[in-house]
Amino acid sequence: MQREDVIKTVNNFLVEEIEIEENLLGEEALLKEDLGIDSLDFVDIVVIVERNFGFKIKPEEMKDVKTLGQFYDYIANKVKE
Amino acid sequence: MRRVVITGMGIYSCLGKNLDEVTKSLYAGKSGIDIDPARVEYGYRSPLTGIVERPLLKGVLDRRSRVCLAEEGEYAYMATAEALKNAGIDMDYLAQNEVGIFYGNDSSAKAVIEAHSTAMQYKDTQMMGSGAIFQSMNSTVTMNLSTIFKLRGVNMTISAACASGSHAIGLGLLFIRNGMQDVVICGGAQETSYLSMGSFDGIGAFSIRTDDPTKASRPFDRDRDGLVPSGGAATLILEEYEHAVRRGATIIAEVAGYGFSSNGANISQPSDHGSATAMRRAMQDAGVMPADIDYINAHATSTLQGDAFEAMSLQALFGECHTPISSTKAMTGHECWMAGASEIVYSNLMMLNSFIAPNINFENPDEYSKHLNIINKTIEKNIDVYLSNSFGFGGTNSALVIKKIK
Numbered sequence: 001m002q003r004e005d006v007i008k009t010v011n012n013f014l015v016e017e018i019e020i021e022e023n024l025l026g027e028e029a030l031l032k033e034d035l036g037i038d039s040l041d042f043v044d045i046v047v048i049v050e051r052n053f054g055f056k057i058k059p060e061e062m063k064d065v066k067t068l069g070q071f072y073d074y075i076a077n078k079v080k081e
Numbered sequence: 082m083r084r085v086v087i088t089g090m091g092i093y094s095c096l097g098k099n100l101d102e103v104t105k106s107l108y109a110g111k112s113g114i115d116i117d118p119a120r121v122e123y124g125y126r127s128p129l130t131g132i133v134e135r136p137l138l139k140g141v142l143d144r145r146s147r148v149c150l151a152e153e154g155e156y157a158y159m160a161t162a163e164a165l166k167n168a169g170i171d172m173d174y175l176a177q178n179e180v181g182i183f184y185g186n187d188s189s190a191k192a193v194i195e196a197h198s199t200a201m202q203y204k205d206t207q208m209m210g211s212g213a214i215f216q217s218m219n220s221t222v223t224m225n226l227s228t229i230f231k232l233r234g235v236n237m238t239i240s241a242a243c244a245s246g247s248h249a250i251g252l253g254l255l256f257i258r259n260g261m262q263d264v265v266i267c268g269g270a271q272e273t274s275y276l277s278m279g280s281f282d283g284i285g286a287f288s289i290r291t292d293d294p295t296k297a298s299r300p301f302d303r304d305r306d307g308l309v310p311s312g313g314a315a316t317l318i319l320e321e322y323e324h325a326v327r328r329g330a331t332i333i334a335e336v337a338g339y340g341f342s343s344n345g346a347n348i349s350q351p352s353d354h355g356s357a358t359a360m361r362r363a364m365q366d367a368g369v370m371p372a373d374i375d376y377i378n379a380h381a382t383s384t385l386q387g388d389a390f391e392a393m394s395l396q397a398l399f400g401e402c403h404t405p406i407s408s409t410k411a412m413t414g415h416e417c418w419m420a421g422a423s424e425i426v427y428s429n430l431m432m433l434n435s436f437i438a439p440n441i442n443f444e445n446p447d448e449y450s451k452h453l454n455i456i457n458k459t460i461e462k463n464i465d466v467y468l469s470n471s472f473g474f475g476g477t478n479s480a481l482v483i484k485k486i487k
Contacts, residue, residue, distance in 0.1 A: 019144040040145070043211040050208065 006053075006076045010068075013048045027069030035068065053079055085257045086486060088330040089168025089318035091160040092426045095131030095311050095413055099163055104430045107438035108459055112295035112412050114309050119275040120282075127287035129297050131311025131414040133273045142229065149215035150225050151192045152277075153270035153418075156314035157184065157222045158229065161266060164316035165230070169330055170264075172231065181234025181262045183252045184222045184316075185245025185269035187418040190277040192216035222270045222314075234262050240418075242473025243382075245269055246315065247421025251339035251479055253319040263324045269422035271312030278310045284349070288383060298415075299442035300381035300408035301388050301450035308382040311414030315423035334429055337466070337484040338367025344476025351387045351472055356380070357394040359478035360468060367482035371399050373466050374482075376437055378428045380470040381408035382415045391470065392449035400452060407440035407456045421471035421479060432464040432485060 014020045020035050031037045037045070046057045055078050065074050092099065095113025096106035106113070113131045120128035136159050138147050150158065165171070170180070196213040200206050215221060220238040227236045235256055239249040246269020253267040281287070288307040290297040298309040325332055340362025344355035364370065377395065381388045388408075395406060409427045410416070416423050431438055436459055443450075443457040464485070471479045 040148075040211040043207060044148070047208050047210050050203075056205070056207075 001076070001079045003072060003076045006079065007072050009052055010072060010075065013052065017048055018044065025068060027067065029068045030066055031068060031071060049075065083258050083260060084322035085254045085319055085336045086322050086325050087317050087333040087336060087429065088320045088325050089164040089170065090333060090426045090429060091163030091167060091316045092423060093136070093156045093159040094313035094315070094416065094423055095133050098159065100167070100430065103427070104434060106412065107409070107427055107430060108434070108436060110412065110439040110441045110459055112441065113311065114294045114297060114414050116291060116294055117275060123275050123279065125275070125279065125282045126285065127282055127289045127291070127307070129288055129291060129294055129309045130273060131309065131416070133313045146225070146229050148212035151189045151216035151221045151272065152274055153186060153189065153272040153312065153314065154216070154222050154225045156312070157226060157268065157270040157316065160268060160314040160316040161226055161230070164266070164318050168318040170318065175231050178264065179234045179262070180232050181256065181265040182223050182227055182232055182236050183239055183249040183265060183267050184226065185239045185241065185249040185418050185422060186219060186222045187240040187242055187245050188272065188277060189217050189219060189221045191272055191274040192221070194276045226266070232266070235265065241477045241479070242475060243415065243417050244421050244471040244473040244477045244479040245418040246423065247469065247471035247479035247481055248341065250317060250319065250336065250422060250425060250481055251341060254336045254339050257319055257321050263321045265319045266316060267319050267422065268314060268316035269419035270314040271417045271419035273312035281310060286384060296442050298383045298411050300379065300383045300411050300440055301392060301446065301453070301455050302443045303445040303447040305383045305385065305388065308384050309414035311416045312419060313416065313423070314419055315426045317422060317425060332486045334432060335484045335486050336481065337369070338363040338365070338482035340364070340366060340480040342478045344478070346476055348475055351390040352476060353390045353393040353397070355476055356391060356470065356472055356478050357398055359480040360394065360398055360470065363468065363480035363482045367484065369466055369482060371404070372402050374399065374402070374404050374468050375464045376428065376431065376462070376467040377404055377406045378424045378467060378469040379406050379408040380472045382410050387472070389447070389449045392453055396449070396452045403454045405437055405454050405456050405462065407437055409438055411441045411443065412438070424469050424471070425481060425483065428467050428469055428483065432467065435461060435463050437462045
């Protein structure tokens with residue numbers, strides 16, 4: 001799966017399931033501050049990622065993931081593994 | 082003594098999705114009962130149920146609110162939004178004034194079962210998602226409504242089986258009367274999913290008259306064979322009388338008396354003595370005599386024993402008065418945790434529109450109900466004072482006396 005495919009899938013569930021406005025979805029957008037993703041939303045994102053990409057997000061691997069661009073990279077790398 | 086009045090009400094049930102629809106159904110004697118195919122598939126002995134449509138809340142509530150709401154919470158939101166609007170209370174008022182909530186609810190089985198199924202499938206509790214815990218607890222209705230409506234007063238769920246909604250109103254009355262709150266949202270909610278009622282069906286309590294679903298619930302009738310489960314939600318806004326007058330609110334009725342008791346006996350079998358104690362206490366609290374009661378909304382659920390015991394206690398207390406009686410459960414089925422609140426809404430609608438809704442399907446009395454004045458066709462009738470009964474498993478009894486404000 002290419003990074004572009006990851007972006008498309010992630011953006012789709014952020015808009016459709018987490019109900020984040022599409023115009024906020026930029027590479028530099030901060031997950032918490034700009035997109036308003038809180039700890040409960042993140043539980044649902046873990047569930048959606050497992051259903052869409054077939055792996056489980058480990059909290060310790062997310063320590064340095066602050067922006068949406070970094071989140072795309074994290075998922076793309078995990079999918080490659 | 083501080084008087085307590087009702088200044089708003091809302092309803093979402095198998096008789097309609099709002100006060101207007103429900104008023105028409107009550108007057109027409111329309112049943113809300115049908116067969117649920119999912120219950121046949123699941124292995125129910127009886128597939129009969131009140132049919133309640135799930136409300137569409139996308140675009141009405143934000144995602145976080147929707148994710149945390151269980152089925153019965155959705156119904157409770159609809160009923161409470163209508164009740165607050167009816168009372169002239171908006172979000173600005175709620176932001177500036179302390180309002181409490183007592184709501185009857187005694188299960189959230191669908192949420193629990195679905196979360197369990199997810200865990201079994203994935204062997205991972207996180208896959209239940211973020212809403213499961215907030216949907217699964219018994220207090221799911223009050224925890225969600227208090228968050229959605231930003232409430233800052235007393236906040237708790239009342240779990241008292243099929244008397245939950247009635248006790249919630251009784252406690253709202255006591256909190257306001259005693260000066261602890263000026264406004265309390267009271268009500269009852271009941272889930273209707275096939276996942277919620279299997280164990281109740283399992284003890285053979287439900288009617289199996291499936292050939293004509295609208296005839297299945299027949300309280301006090303000789304040929305009754307069990308109750309029909311149902312659900313939805315009902316909300317009443319209770320308010321201190323002077324507070325309501327100062328606010329310029331329309332006063333619907335006065336909550337004049339609350340009576341309660343426990344049978345101290347069998348877990349499922351009702352008692353004529355216990356229910357009579359609750360009724361006597363409610364009338365004493367309201368300062369009325371049996372002869373003052375213009376209408377009784379009976380608990381009668383269409384079970385063999387329950388209706389017989391209630392008929393005995395009604396005969397003992399009201400036999401000489403020939404008081405008009407009906408059980409609206411003939412139309413709604415048994416709305417369980419919600420019933421004690423919904424039947425106050427139904428009775429208030431009768432009081433406001435001067436009619437008594439019929440105990441449909443009451444065709445032949447049995448040896449107990451033959452003494453009672455059971456209304457089986459809609460009649461025009463002025464109601465100044467009425468009594469509403471609610472009884473539940475474990476022998477919990479609640480009775481409320483409601484008066485027209487003069």
